[in-house]
Amino acid sequence: MKLNERSLAFYATCDSPADNSGFLYKRGERHTAYHRRWFVLKGNMLFYFEERDSREPVGVIVLEGCNVELCDSAENFAFAIRFGGSKSRTYVLAAESQAAMESWVKSLSRASFDYMRLVVRELEKQLQEMSRGLPGGCGGSQDAAGPWKPKPSGLEQCRERLPALPAVLPKENGCAVWNNVPGAEERPPDTSGCGGHDEDEEGAPRPPPLPPRRRVSNGSGTARAGAAVAQSPSTFCRLHEQYSREVARLRQDWQQKRRGSQP
Amino acid sequence: MRYNERELLSLARQPAEKAAEIRMSVPKKGSVLKKRLVKLVVNFLFYFRTDEAEVGIGPLAGVWEQQQLCQDLPGAFSLSLAGFIEEPERKYCFECATEEQCQEWVEALRRASYEFLRRSLIFYRNEIQKMTGKDPLEQYGISEEARFQLGAHRQ
Numbered sequence: 001m002k003l004n005e006r007s008l009a010f011y012a013t014c015d016s017p018a019d020n021s022g023f024l025y026k027r028g029e030r031h032t033a034y035h036r037r038w039f040v041l042k043g044n045m046l047f048y049f050e051e052r053d054s055r056e057p058v059g060v061i062v063l064e065g066c067n068v069e070l071c072d073s074a075e076n077f078a079f080a081i082r083f084g085g086s087k088s089r090t091y092v093l094a095a096e097s098q099a100a101m102e103s104w105v106k107s108l109s110r111a112s113f114d115y116m117r118l119v120v121r122e123l124e125k126q127l128q129e130m131s132r133g134l135p136g137g138c139g140g141s142q143d144a145a146g147p148w149k150p151k152p153s154g155l156e157q158c159r160e161r162l163p164a165l166p167a168v169l170p171k172e173n174g175c176a177v178w179n180n181v182p183g184a185e186e187r188p189p190d191t192s193g194c195g196g197h198d199e200d201e202e203g204a205p206r207p208p209p210l211p212p213r214r215r216v217s218n219g220s221g222t223a224r225a226g227a228a229v230a231q232s233p234s235t236f237c238r239l240h241e242q243y244s245r246e247v248a249r250l251r252q253d254w255q256q257k258r259r260g261s262q263p
Numbered sequence: 264m265r266y267n268e269r270e271l272l273s274l275a276r277q278p279a280e281k282a283a284e285i286r287m288s289v290p291k292k293g294s295v296l297k298k299r300l301v302k303l304v305v306n307f308l309f310y311f312r313t314d315e316a317e318v319g320i321g322p323l324a325g326v327w328e329q330q331q332l333c334q335d336l337p338g339a340f341s342l343s344l345a346g347f348i349e350e351p352e353r354k355y356c357f358e359c360a361t362e363e364q365c366q367e368w369v370e371a372l373r374r375a376s377y378e379f380l381r382r383s384l385i386f387y388r389n390e391i392q393k394m395t396g397k398d399p400l401e402q403y404g405i406s407e408e409a410r411f412q413l414g415a416h417r418q
Contacts, residue, residue, distance in 0.1 A: 001268055001271060001272060001275075003264070003266055003268075003271075005264045008264060008266075009264065043306070043377035043378070044305070044306065044377060056264070057264055058264070058265060059264055059265030059266060060264060060265070060266045060267075061266070061267050062266065062267055062270055062271055062274070062307075064270070064274050064305055065270065065273070065274065066270075083267070083269075083270050083273075084273075085269060085270070085273060087269060088267075088269055088270060089267065089269070110405060112305075113305035113306050113377060113380065114305065116377070116380045116381065116384065117305075117380060119384060119400075119403060119405075120380055120383050120384045120387065123384065123387035123388060123391060123399055124383075124387055126387075126391055126399060127387055127390055127391055127394075130391070130394055130395070250393070250394070254393070
């Protein structure tokens with residue numbers, strides 16, 4: 001298998017921030033001697049260099065599908081990166097202190113793309129469930145051309161920053177982008193502001209249109225709303241009113257902050 | 264550079280986010296477009312020769328954030344190698360059957376970056392925190408990790 005080595009070496013040595021770095025002892029494959037190497041973790045790739053200022057890495061360990069565990073070794077503070085296959089090699093590494101070992105074990109065991117994707121999906125689900133629980137809004141969808149999940153909701157919706165509620169949960173990690181560089185917002189212009197309003201039920205400023213399922217019948221939307229399930233139409237209306245005011249206020253705060261941070 | 268080839272091969276055989284036979288060329292002088300089975304698995308792009316069983320795979324090392332991904336002509340897109348953005352001939356070029364297929368690939372590749380995932384995670388974390396006042400990463404024990412802090416990563 002050919003690997004894009006120059007590209008990898010560039011990635012390893014460029015100034016993009018590392019998720020962890022430091023000296024570790026690496027046990028040789030055939031011989032059990034340990035060699036001190038400079039390790040750099042970026043994303044799901046663990047590079048190792050002969051020296052801290054070496055121009056390119058000696059090697060890289062791709063961390064998908066691995067287990068990181070402590071191991072018994074004559075060497076102190078040793079841990080292992082183990083892969084699933086029968087013929088797979090186990091990488092035995094040793095840190096220089098208990099703290100360093102713990103830090104590495106933690107960061108390596110959570111480095112995989114798979115793990116990150118799981119966490120993102122989980123958070124995305126949580127956010128969607130919370131949005132559903134607020135009858136007043138959050139039915140926004142995003143333009144397919146933007147950095148948002150390109151899930152066509154099929155309806156003209158208010159383009160809020162809150163993620164859309166797709167009818168089918170996404171199979172892939174289609175996620176929103178948040179530029180976390182302070183002071184700069186890298187969002188495309190089409191996700192700012194609202195596309196339009198169909199209904200103005202609550203009387204709160206800039207009320208969002210109701211999501212599709214709620215247009216069909218009065219109670220169907222609240223069936224999944226968890227905490228917002230209403231016992232009677234009047235309770236529902238009251239909760240509806242209450243939540244929508246809160247959401248509208250949050251959204252305003254949010255947009256003000258955004259406007260304030262734009263250059 | 265040494266790498267864990269066995270694991271990469273195993274990764275290449277896993278279910279892909281996207282897979283298709285596309286015509287592509289590699290960054291080499293005189294390289295022509297050839298039909299290859301292209302597979303996107305996590306943040307790695309593999310390609311296989313279609314007449315042989317999984318031989319000659321070349322991952323693009325999933326460093327999209329360092330690479331230029333651009334749509335050239337309609338139905339075609341290219342990936343410039345990290346570090347070689349100045350050199351236009353150092354590109355992987357892909358020609359899709361339809362414009363729609365091309366756009367799907369560009370979108371899938373854009374979202375296949377680790378950095379994209381990280382930014383998404385930070386975004387959702389922030390949103391949930393704003394709504395609930397609680398940090399959703401605490402349950403995972405990763406709230407203190409530097410890589411998830413706002414403003415921690417610049418591109």
